[in-house]
Amino acid sequence: MGSRGRRQFNGWKRFGRAAMWLIALQLLLQLLAMSLLQAETAEAAEGSPGDERDYASLSQGMRVKRDKPYRSPERPTVYLTFDDGPSKLTPAVLDILKEEGVKATFFVLGKQVEAYPEVAGRIVSEGHAIGNHSYNHVYQELYSDFGAYWEQLQKTERAISEATGAVTPLVRAPGGTHGNFDPFYHYYLEQAGYTVHDWNIDSGDARQAGVPARDIVQTVAAGPFRHEMVVLLHDSAGHAATVKALPDIIRLFKERGYEFAPLDEEVKPVQQAAGKLKWKRSVSLEQHLDYAAASRQYAAARQKTMLPPERKVALQAAVREPLLPSASRLAPLRYAGPLTVRLDSRDIRIAPDRYFLLDGSLQVPLREWVEAMGGTVDWQPQTRIAAAEYGHRRMEYDLGLNELRVYRPGPGGVSEATKIPLPSMELRDGIIYAPLRLTLEQLGGRIADYRYDAARDGWEVEASAVNLGPAWESLRALMPLSALDGIG
Numbered sequence: 001m002g003s004r005g006r007r008q009f010n011g012w013k014r015f016g017r018a019a020m021w022l023i024a025l026q027l028l029l030q031l032l033a034m035s036l037l038q039a040e041t042a043e044a045a046e047g048s049p050g051d052e053r054d055y056a057s058l059s060q061g062m063r064v065k066r067d068k069p070y071r072s073p074e075r076p077t078v079y080l081t082f083d084d085g086p087s088k089l090t091p092a093v094l095d096i097l098k099e100e101g102v103k104a105t106f107f108v109l110g111k112q113v114e115a116y117p118e119v120a121g122r123i124v125s126e127g128h129a130i131g132n133h134s135y136n137h138v139y140q141e142l143y144s145d146f147g148a149y150w151e152q153l154q155k156t157e158r159a160i161s162e163a164t165g166a167v168t169p170l171v172r173a174p175g176g177t178h179g180n181f182d183p184f185y186h187y188y189l190e191q192a193g194y195t196v197h198d199w200n201i202d203s204g205d206a207r208q209a210g211v212p213a214r215d216i217v218q219t220v221a222a223g224p225f226r227h228e229m230v231v232l233l234h235d236s237a238g239h240a241a242t243v244k245a246l247p248d249i250i251r252l253f254k255e256r257g258y259e260f261a262p263l264d265e266e267v268k269p270v271q272q273a274a275g276k277l278k279w280k281r282s283v284s285l286e287q288h289l290d291y292a293a294a295s296r297q298y299a300a301a302r303q304k305t306m307l308p309p310e311r312k313v314a315l316q317a318a319v320r321e322p323l324l325p326s327a328s329r330l331a332p333l334r335y336a337g338p339l340t341v342r343l344d345s346r347d348i349r350i351a352p353d354r355y356f357l358l359d360g361s362l363q364v365p366l367r368e369w370v371e372a373m374g375g376t377v378d379w380q381p382q383t384r385i386a387a388a389e390y391g392h393r394r395m396e397y398d399l400g401l402n403e404l405r406v407y408r409p410g411p412g413g414v415s416e417a418t419k420i421p422l423p424s425m426e427l428r429d430g431i432i433y434a435p436l437r438l439t440l441e442q443l444g445g446r447i448a449d450y451r452y453d454a455a456r457d458g459w460e461v462e463a464s465a466v467n468l469g470p471a472w473e474s475l476r477a478l479m480p481l482s483a484l485d486g487i488g
């Protein structure tokens with residue numbers, strides 16, 4: 001071998017050695033990655049380290065909640081809910097709902113779905129929401145331990161999906177959560193992606209056997225009426241009186257301007273106070289890790305079977321029909337008690353004869369309301385325009401065009417007007433009435449809650465106007481005159 005050949009050989013040897021190191025290094029990295037991956041999978045199967053911390057909180061009776069955003073409806077909304085069906089009475093309920101153009105929610109029992117699969121199918125195909133109310137409703141079984149409850153939930157879910165093709169996130173606890181659910185039950189259901197809905201008005205139709213229809217209507221009519229109402233009713237056998245009461249119950253809410261909607265995942269669930277548990281049961285850490293892992297696995301698996309979001313949106317839009325066709329109008333609803341608006345920390349009171357409910361929204365005298373807020377109103381009779389100014393907002397209520405124009409300060413001065421049609425705005429006995437919510441929101445405030453107080457027959461509204469910036473006057477001083485020319 002010549003010297004050239006040896007050099008070549010040595011070169012190969014060096015290269016070979018380097019390559020061997022590289023391969024070894026790569027192998028090592030692969031092994032490392034694999035072991036990391038294994039550790040990760042093992043952790044996912046066993047649960048996250050947060051599980052033990054959550055266990056400690058849950059064992060002390062504390063709720064561990066996920067942060068979830070909810071939607072608040074613009075108009076007062078009622079969710080009618082029917083439990084324990086479907087039964088031979090359910091078709092009559094569905095007929096009434098169809099006739100009234102109302103969508104509701106049915107919390108069904110798995111065994112009833114198996115007995116009446118076509119009725120369950122009709123519930124879903126007619127645009128109502130369906131929810132899971134356990135398989136057999138037997139408290140002793142459901143609340144002896146979570147494993148038994150979970151089994152019934154799953155069995156019912158299979159029955160619902162076979163009969164209707166629907167997968168539902170909605171759950172209602174038989175007997176309600178009060179005294180039956182502990183923080184563990186809530187936790188696993190939430191981890192699994194379910195939403196548990198109680199109610200805030202019990203029609204009393206199941207208080208005892210044979211409650212007459214007029215008593216059911218009276219119980220609902222006694223309120224209290226809130227911005228969002230979840231009404232408990234039953235469509236199981238023996239509840240013919242509920243079917244008889246239903247048209248009156250619907251009328252009652254329509255007269256008060258309520259919109260009807262089925263429950264969905266974005267409705268903030270009403271949940272009763274926990275109360276003293278009626279059942280003796282406990283969860284060991286080992287069980288907890290199992291339940292927590294199983295509920296998360298379930299959530300992941302279900303994610304794949306849920307409707308794609310765009311289809312969900314289309315469905316929701318289809319079922320949210322307006323309460324009334326825009327052509328027909330209700331007479332304004334008046335009250336014996338005043339309207340009290342708690343605006344931040346002060347109360348603004350509007351006398352009973354100076355406000356009313358029209359088409360689902362509270363109408364207030366524009367000048368009285370804006371001045372009580374601390375703003376001003378200027379009425380120009382020749383143009384039939386009332387200009388309201390508050391903070392850095394200016395609004396023009398145009399009674400000629402029945403439209404509201406809103407001006408806000410923008411980076412280059414005053415922005416273009418936003419135009420909002422206001423068909424319900426009108427002049428009554430020389431007073432301009434305008435919708436309270438819209439006026440407040442367009443002036444930069446926000447309404448947190450509405451409450452109808454049945455005892456006083458009046459409304460209470462909680463509102464806030466804290467987002468307001470510099471006063472319009474100071475803005476006017478800062479801006480070039482030309483920017484203000486267009487808005488007089």
Ligand SMILES: [Zn+2]
Pocket residue numbers: 083084133137174175
């Ligand atoms: Zn029930």
